[in-house]
Amino acid sequence: MTNTSMNEASSAGAKHVDAVVVGAGFAGLYMLLLLRDRLGLDVVGLEAADGIGGVWYWNRYPGARCDIASCDYSYSFSEELQQEWTWPEKYPAQPDILAYLEHVAERFDLKRSFQFDTRVIRADFDERSNRWRIETAHGTRFVAKYFIPATGVLSEGNVPEFKGRENFAGRNCFTGRWPKGGVDFSGKRVGIIGTGATAMQAIPIIAEQAAHLYVFQRTPSFGVPLQNEPMSAEEDRRIKAAYPRIRRAARESFGGLSLLEARPSALADSPAERRAHYESRYQAGGFSVWFGSYSDIFFDATANETAAEFVRQKIRERVKDPAVAALLCPRPGVTYGTKRQPCESGYFEAFNRDNVTLVDIHRAPIEEITPQGLRTADASYEFDYLIYATGFDAFTGALFRMNITGCQGLSLNKYWSAGPRSYLGIATSGFPNMFNITGPQSPSVFYNFPPGIEMHCEWIADCIRFMEAHGLARIDADAEHEEAWLRHIVELADATLMPKASSWYMGDNIPGKPRVFMFYLGGGQKYRALIDQEAANRYPGFNFVAEDTAQADASKG
Numbered sequence: 001m002t003n004t005s006m007n008e009a010s011s012a013g014a015k016h017v018d019a020v021v022v023g024a025g026f027a028g029l030y031m032l033l034l035l036r037d038r039l040g041l042d043v044v045g046l047e048a049a050d051g052i053g054g055v056w057y058w059n060r061y062p063g064a065r066c067d068i069a070s071c072d073y074s075y076s077f078s079e080e081l082q083q084e085w086t087w088p089e090k091y092p093a094q095p096d097i098l099a100y101l102e103h104v105a106e107r108f109d110l111k112r113s114f115q116f117d118t119r120v121i122r123a124d125f126d127e128r129s130n131r132w133r134i135e136t137a138h139g140t141r142f143v144a145k146y147f148i149p150a151t152g153v154l155s156e157g158n159v160p161e162f163k164g165r166e167n168f169a170g171r172n173c174f175t176g177r178w179p180k181g182g183v184d185f186s187g188k189r190v191g192i193i194g195t196g197a198t199a200m201q202a203i204p205i206i207a208e209q210a211a212h213l214y215v216f217q218r219t220p221s222f223g224v225p226l227q228n229e230p231m232s233a234e235e236d237r238r239i240k241a242a243y244p245r246i247r248r249a250a251r252e253s254f255g256g257l258s259l260l261e262a263r264p265s266a267l268a269d270s271p272a273e274r275r276a277h278y279e280s281r282y283q284a285g286g287f288s289v290w291f292g293s294y295s296d297i298f299f300d301a302t303a304n305e306t307a308a309e310f311v312r313q314k315i316r317e318r319v320k321d322p323a324v325a326a327l328l329c330p331r332p333g334v335t336y337g338t339k340r341q342p343c344e345s346g347y348f349e350a351f352n353r354d355n356v357t358l359v360d361i362h363r364a365p366i367e368e369i370t371p372q373g374l375r376t377a378d379a380s381y382e383f384d385y386l387i388y389a390t391g392f393d394a395f396t397g398a399l400f401r402m403n404i405t406g407c408q409g410l411s412l413n414k415y416w417s418a419g420p421r422s423y424l425g426i427a428t429s430g431f432p433n434m435f436n437i438t439g440p441q442s443p444s445v446f447y448n449f450p451p452g453i454e455m456h457c458e459w460i461a462d463c464i465r466f467m468e469a470h471g472l473a474r475i476d477a478d479a480e481h482e483e484a485w486l487r488h489i490v491e492l493a494d495a496t497l498m499p500k501a502s503s504w505y506m507g508d509n510i511p512g513k514p515r516v517f518m519f520y521l522g523g524g525q526k527y528r529a530l531i532d533q534e535a536a537n538r539y540p541g542f543n544f545v546a547e548d549t550a551q552a553d554a555s556k557g
């Protein structure tokens, strides 16, 4: 078969559209809205789940909650939307976020453009027609000019391959794929593996239900209180009146949040001043210690240790048994905030309960999952439920699973085998007309997602509008610009303490994953200025092919 007839065969029976958006989370919903309603394109959304929500669809585990305040963790594009929606709590719980996204989908009539229960299993770029061919697990096929994975960077779960995993006779639960009806742990013995942000939310709640809870901890985390509270009618009114200022503050901030400002240097303050400052930020809750205490904790190990020791001291104050407290404290030398800051509500107090046992699997690793529970190097544990709170194959996992192939048969998995490559974190050379939203090498997980998503979706929509207005068939990131962006990502990260820490930011949690820093650390304001300038200068870091050139080439072929 010639290339031409192969192309024709694989597009036969396919639905032709202008754009395919994959995912119905915050990003997919807004991207679809912009392309369909503002640009008037024919767009289809494909979503593996049977409903909208993205990570908020799947992460229904007990205690699942966003640790960014609801007034920041929401769309800003519609004044009517932000005025009509009322958040019940300062920090939104998973059911409330899902209800909000349902409301958004309803209000903007988005669901009719999505196909649910539809997982994308392959996407190939056809260089002759400049179209993407997208195939789903049902065998349905689409041909689209634009291919926009809005699949999220924390959506592909990581479930470690423990020996004997399939032998467990009780029930397995994965926090990132929690059953819709919930799980009743009343009177049951439960084991949970992992003590990251997810586990820290789930543990206090499960501890209240279960007969006994075993927490298998490999690495202790620097948890800081969320300080959640119900939203009073007065606070709701105050926020709604202040939205212009809140959104502006977020846009002008490093992380896309309206947080308290950090002081420049922890070392410039006296120990007493420092302690009082950390204390006020600890009481303010959420990311206030992380982003709102001192800027130099990200750059200077001595400054960082002042924050680390403050949080350790807090753990020691909150946990009654000194031996348990010592185990829950991150080990000496481990830097604070160089991996994701988990926020908690009563996590440390859960270990003061008689029905909670902390098991140190750093000292005595898990050797095997058994039918009754699990065996570590020095003991066996029996339980009825085993919860994997073991995180995600972050940044690249969901993209790799789609088997994406660009020009000249190059697979994304292969091209990124030494780490992600892109220009501005938006597009990858050799993968034309494909755009990433808040993906690797953009501010991504170091920027509040809803405003980050709005920034990217609006940029992508503007770029597509530009292409359509100028008769352009193809946009492709320039390889030299891509190389320079990669160097810039590394340079920014290397100026901080972050690459030295072991974390999913570096790919450390997935065996065999290359160890590279995955996102842009220059801050949201700078990033926004860079991508705006790129658009204003008519995309100098990208190469275009005009429709008529493409048509001429096609007719030659």
Ligand code: NA7
Pocket: 154, 160, 193, 194, 195, 196, 197, 198, 199, 217, 218, 219, 340, 361, 389, 390, 391, 392, 504, 509
């Ligand atoms: P994280 O932060 O990656 O935490 C995963 C936890 O699971 C962490 O404690 C890991 O220990 C533990 N883990 C992972 N693999 C293993 C194995 N093989 N053995 C023992 N323990 C293991 O994921 P989360 O879901 O908590 O949070 C991810 C993000 O989601 C969060 O930051 C928010 O942005 C939302 P380790 O630290 O690797 O020793």
